[in-house]
Amino acid sequence: MESKKAWKLKDFTAHSADVKCLGLGHKSGRVMVTGGDDRKVNLWSVGKPQCIMSLIGHTTSIESVRFNPNEELVVAGSFSGALKIWDLEGAKSLRTLTGHKAGIKALDFHPYGNYIASGSMDCNVKLWDVRRKGCIYTYKSHKDAVNCLRFTPDGLWIASASEDNTVKIWDLTAGKLLSELKDHTGPVNIVEFHPSDLLLASGSTDRTVKFWDLESFKCICSSDTDRNPVKSIYFHPDGSCLYSATGFSLKVYGWEPFVCHEVVPAAWSDIADMAVANSQLIASSYNKTNVSSYVVDLKQVAPTGTDGKSDSLRAGMNSSRRSFITERPPTSCSAEPSEPKRSNTPPEKNESNEDDGSLSRAEIQNQDEYHKLYAGRANAKNKAEPFRPPFEDDYTDPVKASPSVRKEVSPRVRHSPQEPVREPPKETPQAKDSVLAEDFLPKQKPSASGSNNVSEGELVEVLTKGHSTMVAVLQQRSRNLQIVRTMWTSGNTKSAVDSAINMKDKAVLVDLLNIINSRASLWNLDLCNLLLPELKDLLCSKYESHITTAANAVKLVLRNFGNVIKSNMEEPPSSFVDISREERHKKCLACYTVLSSIKSLIRSSQSTTTPKVASDFREIMILLSGIE
Incomplete structure (x- = not known):
């Protein structure tokens, strides 16, 4: 009997309110972060329904999330236009950055420097210096919300996809617009750079995937019109093909000339993100409060599987196209890399930056999984060895999985040793229909005789506690x-x-x-x-x-x-x-x-x-x- 190419890995409740965004760790393909209307950012091991860590401190719903390349940091953008950067190893909040005037829909980490790009419903793209807690530059040209952002592999350009049907390429060193790609006839939902070549792919509500040459900034080919909008695309790490998850299938594309290598039926819908790990493609989607994860066995999917011709196919692709120059001294997020050239335009003076308050905290829900994941990273760093996540070698079809694979770990809670234990914040009135006065009044009034020893200063403190x-x-x-x-x-x-x-x-x-x-x-x-x-x-x-x-x-x-x-x-x-x-x-x-x-x-x-x-x-x- 022919083995199954795609199957559902797990379906579970991820938040107490609607899930609004989701991101996979693209280095390992084994970790996932979600954000929801409950104002929480949750960390998961892919395929496991037990939350590893909840990151709490946002005051509005989470609209976008993104891992850094090493999967040690997470940035989350909220509906209010604020960003929070979270240290997963230290289980704490590092920065809060504010400046956008509307919700943040797109985020990306610089591939090697301490920089983050954010795109918003206010139509602007901002570049942030994480160390200096400030906005370096704001790129203003889009006429509608920014849906997706990606840095080039060499970290010198940013591509932004927008509801205004365009993709724009920005030069970070010059602080200016390089090119505007206009061939799409509907809002552009996602862009992805080829891992090595000067090539960009974009997916749109016009139901096509387009490939762009980044020397001429011209569209070199386009997919046929699909039945559904294109919301998720991902290049294979070796650059041999592009995966597009639309409707109830995975389509595998090549270019120059354009070809659809295979269409893999899949019982999924509205995939939010994809990653490749150990010859398997991991895809995740969300609907209301639930998150679903799926697996596609790439060993059975052309061109990387079935006939073993991946290397010859890659060698036969357009060899004349130049590649990104990505060689550089080894750096990490904790290192201090030399700064890229700044724009001649001075940094903006009116951006406000807020340090994290006492309400920002990380609650570890699964202590065993947390220690497996981040103790392993620390040991690998000390030994100067590459880190391999402590998960199974592959994701087995759940029907064939042994009971030990499906076993769930009972939840535990531990506060980070780097931070003092704090009381959980009271529920903010934002979640209610309106504000009640009793939410901000003392729970116990002092008696006439003063027998409860409540001083005037203490009473004023209680009365003003809810003011902020x-x-x-x-x-x-x-x-x-x-x-x-x-x-x-x-x-x-x-x-x-x-x-x-x-x-x-x-x-x-x-x-x-x-x-x-x-x-x-x-x-x-x-x-x-x-x-x-x-x-x-x-x-x-x-x-x-x-x-x-x-x-x-x-x-x-x-x-x-x-x-x-x-x-x-x-x-x-x-x-x-x-x-x-x-x-x-x-x-x-x-x-x-x-x-x-x-x-x-x-x-x-x-x-x-x-x-x-x-x-x-x-x-x-x-x-x-x-x-x-």
Whole structure:
């Protein structure tokens, strides 16, 4: 029987809220880092469901994560535009860097220096000096969010992929734009440099992979149009082929001339990152709170497997193309390499930098795995030997795995010896619908006689303890509203609403709803479909103002679109094709489904509401009866 080429390795819950980003360690292919809406950065061994370490201290959701080349550091970018750099060996936070004005979607470490590049929804790319805690330069040219960043193997250029359909190449030494690659017809999701040759690959929402010559900055070939957007590509470490994970398959591409070597069926979707280790391709994806890992046996996949022609194929590729010059004295992240040339433009003066506070900490969840991983690295450094991660030689098909391979380790918690043990931070009010006064008041009031010996200074300290948290929440809310306002003023109401929903901040959504409720002309069936599920959630809020706003919006929908929904409930006849009517039927059916669940919700909660809310609910029930 033919052996299986691809299989699922593990599926597990990675965060208590939605996972927003994921990155694999490309040196070993054995470690993974994830970031989520719970504001945590979690470290994992690939294929094992027990978290090794949780990195805590971010104040907003984590939008992007990236290992450094040696897998000793992790950088995480948040929705607020701040970066945190974490030392995994020391289990501590090293730096917090701020300066972006919107969420960070792209990150990369310099291949040998102490530098990080970040790309943001504010359309800018920033280059950071980690040692000096500052921004060296800001590259401003993109017209939309930056989705991906990659340094060249020699560390002299940066490639940035953007929602504006372009790839831009930046020269770090000159601080200027070298070239703009414009052949894509949709947002560019990812870029990857060839490991040695002056070649770049890019994947786009236009469902193609394009290959670019970095001497002429021209597109030399393009893949056929796929069925799905291209979100993840990865060059084989020997440079013989490019892997593209789209839809439910892995496609293996060559170039000059373009060829698809093989299509490997895989039961996956929306792969976020890939790595190659021991003749196996490791791929990972996320959906809501879960993360899934997959394995492809490259020994059975052309051109690196099956016929053993990888070396001859590599030798037969375009030998005239120049290569990156990557020879340099050996360096590491802890070393002090000589600095690359700086731009003639002086560093920016207005970038703010924050040292890590007491709330930033690393919690080791799996002490055994942590010591295996990082004690092994330390020993290898002391012996000047290459480090090999202490994992199995390969990832076995889980059906054939022995019980010992599938055994899970019980969780342990240990604080880093480099840091004093600190109390875990209190839950920030940002996760709630709004701020409660009791969150910032002392839990016990002093008696009249003063028998509890609480001094005035201690009482003031308790009262002001939550001030910084309150300020952080309000600042974040202000930033969220500014983002929504920017989209709103551009005339794209749907994008503004989409953005407010994705922020998962009910107060921002309620503010936006109050504006939309006052302008009935803004509503249409698309907006109804988008907002009705959110209105249903708001009707369950414990805050009367949120319920009232949601109820007013539901009444407005029923008054203006009730008859439209009712008249389009029946499926169009199949005797002729009317696309617009079919689309209207689907939208109205979706609205009716949510409205029916709202009706059930109101029936079950009418007895526990305030008089004002009860009055709103009765009015909604009357309007709902008109569409039945």
